[in-house]
Amino acid sequence: MLVDVVGIGMMPTRQGSIRLFRFAGIEVFLHWSWFVVALYEIEARKGAYSSTLWNVLEYLALFAIVLMHEFGHSLACRQVGGRADQIVLWPLGGVAYVNPPPRPGATLWSIAAGPLVNVALVPILLGIGVLARSAGLHHTAVDAYQFLQTLLSLNIVLLVFNLMPVYPLDGGQILRSLLWFAMGRAASLGVASAIGFLGVAGLAVLAWFAHNVWFGVMCVFIGLNCINGLVQARTLARAAKAPRHIGFRCPGCGISPVAGAWWICGRCRKAFDTFNSLAVCPNCGAEYPKTTCMECGNAYPINDWLVGPPPPPGGAV
Numbered sequence: 563m564l565v566d567v568v569g570i571g572m573m574p575t576r577q578g579s580i581r582l583f584r585f586a587g588i589e590v591f592l593h594w595s596w597f598v599v600a601l602y603e604i605e606a607r608k609g610a611y612s613s614t615l616w617n618v619l620e621y622l623a624l625f626a627i628v629l630m631h632e633f634g635h636s637l638a639c640r641q642v643g644g645r646a647d648q649i650v651l652w653p654l655g656g657v658a659y660v661n662p663p664p665r666p667g668a669t670l671w672s673i674a675a676g677p678l679v680n681v682a683l684v685p686i687l688l689g690i691g692v693l694a695r696s697a698g699l700h701h702t703a704v705d706a707y708q709f710l711q712t713l714l715s716l717n718i719v720l721l722v723f724n725l726m727p728v729y730p731l732d733g734g735q736i737l738r739s740l741l742w743f744a745m746g747r748a749a750s751l752g753v754a755s756a757i758g759f760l761g762v763a764g765l766a767v768l769a770w771f772a773h774n775v776w777f778g779v780m781c782v783f784i785g786l787n788c789i790n791g792l793v794q795a796r797t798l799a800r801a802a803k804a805p806r807h808i809g810f811r812c813p814g815c816g817i818s819p820v821a822g823a824w825w826i827c828g829r830c831r832k833a834f835d836t837f838n839s840l841a842v843c844p845n846c847g848a849e850y851p852k853t854t855c856m857e858c859g860n861a862y863p864i865n866d867w868l869v870g871p872p873p874p875p876g877g878a879v
Contacts, residue, residue, distance in 0.1 A: 579591035579650055585633075586633075586637065587647060588649060589648050589649070591648070591649070591650045591651070595652060595653050596651060596653055598653075599653035600621055603621060604617045604618055607620070610708070610712075611705045611708065611709070612704075613705065616708075620712055620713070625651055625656075627683065627716070627720065628656040628720070630679050630683070631656065631679045632656040632658040633649070633679075634676045634678060634679035635658035635660055635672055635673065635675055636649060638671050638672050638674075639668075639672040641671070642671055643663050644663055645859070645860065646661070647659070654779070655720075661858075663815070666740075666743045669738075669739045669742065670736065670739035670740065673736050674736055677724055680717055680720060680721035684714070687714040687717060690710055691714055694706070694707050694710055727757065728757070728758050728761030728784060729755050729761075729788055729791055730784065731761075734757070734761070735754070737757070738753075738754035746802075747798055748795050752792060752796070754791065755787075755788045755789075755791030755792045758784060758788035762785045762788065765777050765781045766778075801856055804820040804821060805821045806818040806819065806821060807819050807820075810869060811867060811869050812860070812862070813862045813866045814855060814860040814862065815855060815857050815858040819855065819857075819867070821838075825853070827848055828848065832845040836850065836864070837853075840864050841863075841864040852864075853867065
């Protein structure tokens, strides 16, 4: 089972991953668990071809399609002015860590570009299959012809599955982006995450009747991300109502930061207002060279945020 998601919570990171290569400024990593599942999947489809080599090629080609899909997300995000510098491949598919500008249109394009890669691959793979049949490969090279047909089917399955309106799949995030236009950032995320639980219920029923462990894994994966989405939605809603530090402004998006203990110290795990203490944890004294904007996700030195002279200790809002 393969799933594509775009840089959200509960995702694999480069920890425990092998760096494969760098392209267009984007680092590509392969998680160690990929090899374990690859052996299982290749063995499970051992009888599909006359040689196991074709099973290996099939699995590698599938992840090549997934990788192209992830680059679609990443390059589209950069096109709208966002940040995208990492892709992680893992057993459930791929993760493109993208951070588009906090606008519904920019987010929508960053998400939709991935499935559009699969859409573009459909006529290409279909055309290659037609040419292969015309050349008689379905008689003279049965394994090669079946390999092409399987790739076409896998690409379509990946496209259809990812377009399901279930958060955090692409379809769920596209739905969230569309709702964002009418409902705002926080409410759209909350609604999309809530709808995602319907997908969890459906997959749970399917996993039970099909006795498929991967559907069960998907239930847990989607469920955890829906919970995380609801938590983020509540945080965004609270932040939208919070007062702002008028003496500071994000160098990237130009929005003044919220006031309050929204930042967590990485050393002592205490929450604090980084703009009151000028990027120094008041509890343990840890200093932070950059402060992350809650609106756009970019990080800048605290002095770059200043609109006027530094505020007095305990800075007024």
